[in-house]
Amino acid sequence: MKLPISNFRIYTKVMFLSLFFFSLEGRALTLGEQPPNIIFILADDLGYNDVGFNGIKWVETPNLNKLAQTSKVFNNAYMYPLCSPSRAALITGKDSYRTQVYAVPVLETGTAEESIYSRGTVQKEHTFFSEPLNKAGYKLAHMGKWHVVGPYPEKEVDYPFKDIGTQPISGDKSWIKKHQTPEYQAYYPEHRGYHRNIGGSWWGDPARGYDKGYKSKSGGYVAPFNNPYIKPKADDEWLSDRLTDEAIRFIAENKQHPFMINLNFYAPHRPSIPRSPKLLKKYQEKAKDPITGKFSSLRKEMAAFSTLVESVDENVGRLVKYLDENNLRENTVIIFTSDNGFHGSQTVDNTMRGKKGLIYEGGIKVPALMNWPSHIKAGRIDTPIFVTDYFPTILELAGETNNYFGTIDGRSILPLVFDQALPERPLFWHIASAAKQPALSAMRDGDWKVIQYLVSGDVELYNIALDPKETTNLFKIESKKSDEMVDKLSMWRKHNNVPLPPASKLPY
Secondary structure, three states: OOOOOOOOOOOOOHHOOOOOOOOOOOOOOOOOOOOOOEEEEEEOOOOOOOOOHHHOOOOHHHHHHHEEEEEEEEEEEEEOOOHHHHHHHHHHHHHHHHOOOOOOHOOOOOOOOOOOOOOOOOOOOOOOHHHHHHOOOOOEEEEEEEOOOOOOOHHOOOOOOOOOOOOOOOOOOHHHHHHHHHHHHHHOHHOOOEEEEOOOOOOOOHHHHOOHHHHHOOOOOOOOOOOOOOOOOOOOOEEEHHHHHHHHHHHHHOOOOOEEEEEOOOOOOOOOOOOOOOOHHHHHHOOOOOOOOOOOOOOOOHHHHHHHHHHHHHHHHHHHHHHEEEEEHEEEEEEEEEHHHHHHHOOOOOOOOOOOOOOOOOHHHHHHHEEEEOOOOOOEEOOOEEEHHHHHHHHHHOOOOOOOOOOOOOOHHHHHHHHOOOOOOOOOEEOOOOOOOEEEEEEOOOOOEEEOOOOOEEEEEEEEEOOOOOOOOOOOOOOHHHHHHHHHHHHHHHHHHOOOOOOOOOOO
């Protein structure tokens, strides 16, 4: 029998399990009579040190920095290393082994023996956080990247799959007609609780509408956007501006109701199209950052990438300004984060190992903040949080924790935001398909992080506090800790019946 979120307890005797639910009973937390508006801003491929509020000023983000000054900033916010599993976990509150979204299907490698190939479509059986919010009276809009429906949902029936997923080539518009039928629209925002969808489809980047894709002059960032879910307007110029315009328009039309905006910028995902010649020149002339190694001459795209980030920042500023000017700011929660770490073709970060696609910190650690004037006190939080935590957090903000009866693998982070302690827990990743790395599971528990490859059984162990760059594998040196961590990870898989690739020699 499934219980409402508020009835769950954290089982400390089995702390390796995936289901950690924080009890709301007995906690004096007054959110107000009217549920707050919620704006969830998700950048794409934005690294931890690609924002100024985390201490590195090379990429200029003055509006985010100002917002962070009155926010709770999370020093250890984690996602999956690729966008599809992060987005699936975000909207469902469920770990990857439940949704079967482990990677971006077209990026997978290896054989069906070495991998359990990923879904591109989150199935209808999984509730999105937008659905209970809709029932609670929220007006909801999705703007920008969706990427939780595959280009061919009809092919995702016989699971597990025998072959790696495919997608239409750039400029191919043959898929549009099918995706506008009720059968396919069932996987789209407007049939998952949202009242409006602007720009969301199976696309993982904005360049898909152009025959030349990344090599096109527009890249989908410069109008015309060639996105079938963005109706062209005469004054269109820049994609991030248009998405923010639509968010502001939706708020203006629905500000008499509690509203929820899912603002998923495509930026700064490749292609790295400069926002303007002026901004591009600014970054091309910057001196090298001595901490991260950011320097335009090291990556040809870095200056253009930085202009994409600054454009996101500018639009966050526009949104906050609109809320201020319309007396909406006090009762609006803003959450800002990224879907995974930085793309190695666009930028660098020498403070940590890895990049997008890798389970190391550079691929999974992201910037994150939560802001709510007069409710949230400014500060920084070291306690690690995971992508699955946003679902129960949003439900608690909306006052819907007692009305949702589904499975959630995360826990509400509002206690942390309101300066209350939360029991420690491990974080788990399960990536059953090979992409940038072989299929693996991973766990962070306190300062320790273990990675176990599912086919070979090889193990890596790191102390993140002492070795943030993950340079020294302590698997053989710290044998007792290695055994403890591997046992916890294995027991988590066993208890949750987590699937392994056919070639795996692991017992569970």
